[in-house]
Amino acid sequence: MLPSVLTSTPDELLARQNAALAKMTDLCERGHPFYQRLFREHGLTAADLQTVDDLQRLPLTRKRDLMADPEAFRLHLPDAPVQEQVLWDIAYTTGTTGRPTPVYSTTHDFYATIDCWTRLWQLAGIREDDIVANLFPLTAYPSGAFMRTAIQGTGALVLNAMPGAKYPEFPIQRSLDDVIALVERKRATVLGSVPSFLRRLLLRAEELGADFSSVRLACFTGEPCPNGLREDIRARLVRLGAVSPAINVRLGFTEAQSAFVECREGGPLMNPAPDLHYFEIVHPETGERLPDGEQGLLVMTHLNRRGTVLLRYVLGDITSLARDRCPECGLTTERVLQPPFRADHMTKIRGMLVNPDVIHDLLTARPEIQEYQIVFRKEDPHDPYSMDDLLVRVAIQGDAERVTRAIVAEMRDAVRVTPSVEVVDLAAIYVPGDTMKARRIIDERPKG
Numbered sequence: 001m002l003p004s005v006l007t008s009t010p011d012e013l014l015a016r017q018n019a020a021l022a023k024m025t026d027l028c029e030r031g032h033p034f035y036q037r038l039f040r041e042h043g044l045t046a047a048d049l050q051t052v053d054d055l056q057r058l059p060l061t062r063k064r065d066l067m068a069d070p071e072a073f074r075l076h077l078p079d080a081p082v083q084e085q086v087l088w089d090i091a092y093t094t095g096t097t098g099r100p101t102p103v104y105s106t107t108h109d110f111y112a113t114i115d116c117w118t119r120l121w122q123l124a125g126i127r128e129d130d131i132v133a134n135l136f137p138l139t140a141y142p143s144g145a146f147m148r149t150a151i152q153g154t155g156a157l158v159l160n161a162m163p164g165a166k167y168p169e170f171p172i173q174r175s176l177d178d179v180i181a182l183v184e185r186k187r188a189t190v191l192g193s194v195p196s197f198l199r200r201l202l203l204r205a206e207e208l209g210a211d212f213s214s215v216r217l218a219c220f221t222g223e224p225c226p227n228g229l230r231e232d233i234r235a236r237l238v239r240l241g242a243v244s245p246a247i248n249v250r251l252g253f254t255e256a257q258s259a260f261v262e263c264r265e266g267g268p269l270m271n272p273a274p275d276l277h278y279f280e281i282v283h284p285e286t287g288e289r290l291p292d293g294e295q296g297l298l299v300m301t302h303l304n305r306r307g308t309v310l311l312r313y314v315l316g317d318i319t320s321l322a323r324d325r326c327p328e329c330g331l332t333t334e335r336v337l338q339p340p341f342r343a344d345h346m347t348k349i350r351g352m353l354v355n356p357d358v359i360h361d362l363l364t365a366r367p368e369i370q371e372y373q374i375v376f377r378k379e380d381p382h383d384p385y386s387m388d389d390l391l392v393r394v395a396i397q398g399d400a401e402r403v404t405r406a407i408v409a410e411m412r413d414a415v416r417v418t419p420s421v422e423v424v425d426l427a428a429i430y431v432p433g434d435t436m437k438a439r440r441i442i443d444e445r446p447k448g
């Protein structure tokens with residue numbers, strides 16, 4: 001059963017969000033170093049920030065603010081109940097540059113996260129009778145995806161496969177072959193993974209002739225899953241015996257300890273916890289709030305947190321939101337209307353503006369391509385003023401020469417840049433489990 005907050009009318013939901021925000025800003029005024037300072041600098045008090053509309057008076061918080069001083073974003077409430085003060089866990093945002101930044105969760109926050117994810121898993125289609133294989137690797141920095149799959153409130157059985165780079169002193173990580181054998185032996189019905197990892201696992205499972213006929217659903221996060229990749233993975237699951245396997249994609253945010261989740265395959269992405277996270281869209285340059293339906297930067301406000309608390313935090317994705325009843329699932333919580341992309345996503349090569357998604361789509365649509373990596377570099381690495389070069393590194397099964405010719409021709413058509421193509425071994429691009437996901441884009445050009 002989904003909670004009433006997801007099925008209430010838009011007015012009821014707004015009233016709940018306003019009440020939660022008023023309490024949140026009051027707590028920030030009492031014990032949040034960063035917002036105490038920001039309120040003061042802008043002549044604001046919590047009384048000025050009682051509704052989600054009032055939020056527009058508060059300047060945006062950027063990732064660089066959080067990275068510069070993560071401790072200043074922790075609430076300090078010495079009189080609060082123990083659950084609101086005890087540190088339960090720390091997640092880390094990685095981002096594309098800089099060191100990982102800690103996001104602190106108290107016991108209160110940890111319970112909230114489990115509640116949020118129980119709804120999310122229900123929306124994704126996980127049932128109590130499922131056996132969920134948690135295929136996220138054990139990584140050097142704790143990963144939200146691993147934890148949220150391992151500890152969930154759905155009642156489903158969870159199988160923690162624990163792939164990952166071996167840690168010599170405690171070599172608890174399983175090899176890819178052992179993970180495949182475990183999924184097969186335990187008859188897992190749901191696979192939770194990053195798409196690039198699952199794809200490699202399936203390539204190997206096909207070589208081994210594994211039986212995945214128990215699998216009915218694959219749940220993805222961590223990287224985009226363009227349609228070509230979705231269909232490639234589905235076809236591999238079918239070849240391994242799965243009958244009409246479904247694929248569910250979500251868009252996660254470490255800072256929210258939550259994700260938007262598809263309510264039907266390929267459909268809108270829903271916010272499972274509008275009582276915990278308020279989302280708005282702002283103009284990328286002016287920072288002004290935009291009406292529902294318009295495209296801009298996605299901004300998140302915590303409504304009920306006690307560890308790291310963020311108000312009007314810019315997540316870095318460009319998309320648009322709707323708040324009316326979803327035509328697919330009937331819920332009234334916010335939903336993302338178009339696939340989000342990173343604000344810093346487009347890149348220029350030889351003066352041409354290139355959308356890497358177009359290249360991803362093109363390469364994932366070719367079944368002969370087992371792995372790929374896109375490298376933006378200089379023709380002469382020692383000369384920063386030499387021409388840009390677009391290199392595609394590929395691992396190919398079959399006629400490498402024919403596939404290489406096809407890649408060159410298709411990319412010239414699609415992005416109007418002729419790439420160099422380098423045929424390499426699978427493991428030269430990505431060793432499954434060593435990192436959370438394959439690195440698909442490398443920009444080696446000097447910055448600035």
Ligand SMILES: [Zn+2]
Pocket residue numbers: 263264268270326327328329330331335
């Ligand atoms: Zn929906």
